Amino acid sequence: MNTIIIADDHKIFAESLAGMLEENNLFKVAGITHTVASTIETLQTTKASILLLDYHFPDGKGIDVAEFVHKAGLPIKIVILSMENDLPTMRQAEQLGVRAYLIKNLSSAELLEAMQQVFSGEKVFMWPEQSAGQATEVQLLSPREQEIVQLVRQGLTSQEIAAQLFLSNYTVETHRRNILRKLNMKNTAMLVQWAEKFL
Amino acid sequence: MNTIIIADDHKIFAESLAGMLEENNLFKVAGITHTVASTIETLQTTKASILLLDYHFPDGKGIDVAEFVHKAGLPIKIVILSMENDLPTMRQAEQLGVRAYLIKNLSSAELLEAMQQVFSGEKVFMWPEQSAGQATEVQLLSPREQEIVQLVRQGLTSQEIAAQLFLSNYTVETHRRNILRKLNMKNTAMLVQWAEKFL
DNA sequence: GGTAAAATACTCAAAAACAGGTATTGATTC
């Protein structure tokens, strides 16, 4: 029997998912955890073939667990179940040997199918091009511009950003002006609010 | 039998939740929807006693559905199942006659209990003070200051805020400085990021 | 009635952001 550990801080989701998976008699749930810390602990005492891993936790990120598993060389196969397709995280996950990156907007049947694929050794990555396909405002921004939005969002001034990226203050301000123009916004407040949602 | 409609764009969650609810033979799931539009459509053709409503949808917000139900005067009881305690949304939900606002970080048993309470006419609102219990920075700000943060967050300049609140530009700027000092921040970007999370 | 906090308004000054330009380089694409 394929055993699974479910790590998700949303207890309702974790529990009802466990029920669903056991119902089909294809998997057995060996453990349910709700924090990064307890997941890592459970991994060291419990054997399982697949770890169903959420991205968001109160005490950290799912990718931290993946990093731990990777470094420790544990034989468990990781399936990340995330809310959205977050490209940088997906790339990072692939680097860390994660076997699948699925979004929660997926039917139970599709999840079961994907897990069977993972179990038989395949990788299942739902890259945005294949899954959603909706053109977003984010794509209006170049990678560099997106990077700068992230730093602005953290509260850094143009000067601080320039220092951090080894650029001229002028360059950063040009980028910021281009960003505002592209997104049709007029100040930092609007940009940060937007970034909190979409970036 | 208490019938339920589940509206959640995360199909896995909606489906496994449905399974869990029907397992206990206390509820019957009359419908599952994944968008605001299809939820509103279903509400008009299907009778149910409780609507389990997510907050986030690809085509809108759960609160939009609540608004529709409120205006149309439908007799269905709404239970919002959100990711986090978002105070403004909770207040808005209460205004719209929503019966419960629960966070997903809740066990299945607690959810069932809360739904039983709602079914027997009670309201279940998990206000942050009761659930988390951590003294928040929000309380450092006076009502007027909180109001101004909301406007800053929307991208208004001090002048625009002054015009909207019939105040002197000086006053708004004083408030803004006091806000930043109280929260120990140094610019608007940090403030907006904070407001997105906590206000 | 007294006190404390909140809300209001002002001044002066520096820092940061915003708006409109221009220009060079490198990479990509047609």
Place this chain on the structure above:
DNA sequence: GAATCAATACCTGTTTTTGAGTATTTTACC
């Protein structure tokens, strides 16, 4: 090879924000 775009950098302004003060009035509470 030309054209386009991304990334870099600079200049000249204006507007907005932030910092550090002071001061009056209103509100709330004991």
